[in-house]
Amino acid sequence: MKKQKNLLYLGAVMILVFAAISIFTFIQSNKLIEKGYLASEGSAAENFAVLTASNIHLSDEQVTTLKNCSYDELLASDENEALRQMMDNDSFTSKVDYAYVMIHLKKDEVKYKVSEETKSLFDAPIGTNLDIMWLLDVNVSESAEAVNEEKTTETITMTSDIQRYSYYIEEDAQIFGEAPTYIYNDSEWGSHICGYSPLYSTEGTYIGVVGVELQTHDFNAYRRGGMLAMGLLLFVSTMTLALLFLFLYYKYNKIQYDKIYTDSLTHIYNRSYYNNQFIKKMNALHVKGHCFALMIADIDWFKKVNDTFGHETGDQVLIELAEMLLFQFGKNHVVRFGGEEFVIGLWAEDEDSLRTQLNQLYQRIRDKKFSDQDITLSISLGCSYCYVDELNGWMMSSMLKTADNNLYEAKENGRKHYRIVEYKEQTEAPSNDSNV
DSSP, X not given: OHHHHHHHHHHHHHHHHHHHHHHHHHHHHXXXXXXXXXXXXXXXXXXXXXXXXXXXXXXXXXXXXXXXXXXXXXXXXXXXXXXHHHHOSHHHHTTEXXXXXXXXXXXXXXXXXXXXXXXXXXXXXXXXXXXXXXXXXXXXXXXXXXXXXXOOSHHHHHHHHXXXXXXXXXXXXXXXXXXXXXXXXXXXXXXXXXXXXXXXXXXXXXXXXXXEEEEOTTHHHHHHHHHHHHHHHHXXXXXXXXXXXXXXXXXXXXXXXXXXXXOTTTOSBOHHHHHXXXXXXXXXXXXXXXXXXXXXXXXXXXXXXXXXXXXHHHXXXXXXXXXXXXXXXXXXXEEEEETTEEEEEXXXXXXXXXHHHHHHHHHHHXXXXXXXXXXXXXXXXXXXXXXXXXXXXXXXXXXXXXXXXXXXXXXXXXXXXXXXEEOOTTOOSOSOOOOO
């Protein structure tokens, strides 16, 4: 029992460790899938940004003008229209959602700070400098008519102008670097791969960066597909390991069970099985309205077989007789009780049914030549039966004693036959005998 518990603990630990490794692998795979996807799409975003930057030609004077104009004036400017026209081709419109020029203002150029009125627009404390400005801004999927739609109130114009700004954070150092780069951006405007490229004026002055945001509508589907495949693989692997362990555990228990309860010679159940499992098994096989019969059989003159042909032949005779008993009554019903004695327990419809089965067994034994020595055998058998709904240890012990007495009577009266008696708790002597 202790070995079984230790084996269960070991198996549980193995499965938990494998499950932990699977979860870790799943998480890391998610990161690698995301990294691989973003690297591929990021390179494309960088290329779009570099291509766009190479086609934007702004002088220092134009930059100054654009800095000072309102957001509405920016959208209506020739420079912004030029960027929009650049985006108006299949190569861009099929992939790009937004294109813009973004600059980092100097301290003396800051126009707005986060205020009580505008704090809902920015995830920053009140008083934070709004020092990131969009110099050009094109929504590639938006029509020019929508962009130039007239604003009707000063509040709307003011809000639109402030939305042109943001605030500088540490992550922006990568964006405003000297080399093209990309980031993954997930915001209220959707998920995008944002490519960035440095932008210089026609005079060679550093302006800021060109940003191009690529559509990533398929990113989540791509990741879900990859993670589903990985998840299924790990799930199947974990379940396979668990099922393999359960199978091995079952086989181990069966080996241990057979080792304890199986006779090593005949490979049928032994006396330990009778003492510990037999009653439980017979109760499980109970048939309502049937009687339970307990029999004990003994090979007649078996010592003579051993003395004449040797113990090896005697062993073969025992094996072949055990096979016949199994064929007649079934594996769960037959026990090698010791030496050449066998105990059989079964549920039968009535005494006539018992006689029919025993007559069939005796006929098979008479027709059989045992071992390669063609030995003819006979058996003596004692049986007691009773109509009962549930067996218990005391009753089985008493029934076995009665069956053993009947076996003794059969041997005393010429052997080669069986005796059957109905077991009654208050009856000490057999009430009936039968010969064949």
